[in-house]
Amino acid sequence: MPELYFVNENKKINVEDGMNLRVVSNDSGVGVYSNIFKKLFNCRGKGMCGTCLVRIEGEKIEPPNEIENKKLKKKLPKDPNLRLACQLTISSDLKIHTL
Numbered sequence: 001m002p003e004l005y006f007v008n009e010n011k012k013i014n015v016e017d018g019m020n021l022r023v024v025s026n027d028s029g030v031g032v033y034s035n036i037f038k039k040l041f042n043c044r045g046k047g048m049c050g051t052c053l054v055r056i057e058g059e060k061i062e063p064p065n066e067i068e069n070k071k072l073k074k075k076l077p078k079d080p081n082l083r084l085a086c087q088l089t090i091s092s093d094l095k096i097h098t099l
């Protein structure tokens with residue numbers, strides 16, 4: 001059962017393998033949105049708005065999918081740890097920095 005550590009919020013939660021990062025973080029009350037505007041005005045996990053951008057650390061992280069590669073094409077070369085929470089399937093312990 002992977003453990004998620006939200007660094008800025010200093011909160012840990014345990015989640016089921018294969019869960020979506022945006023869904024579990026919002027369900028846990030931590031959330032991935034850094035302000036109320038991003039929380040209210042986002043694409044609801046479709047990978048279109050970029051408001052769920054997080055920086056992650058972990059040992060076993062799937063590579064960015066096609067949507068992330070397209071949306072983050074200018075940012076990923078500079079910071080390969082950036083991910084869209086709505087596109088990330090959890091498969092190991094992660095440290096998450098909300099941005």
Ligand code: FES
Nearest residue numbers: 045047050052086
């Ligand atoms: S919620 Fe819009 S890109 Fe993730």
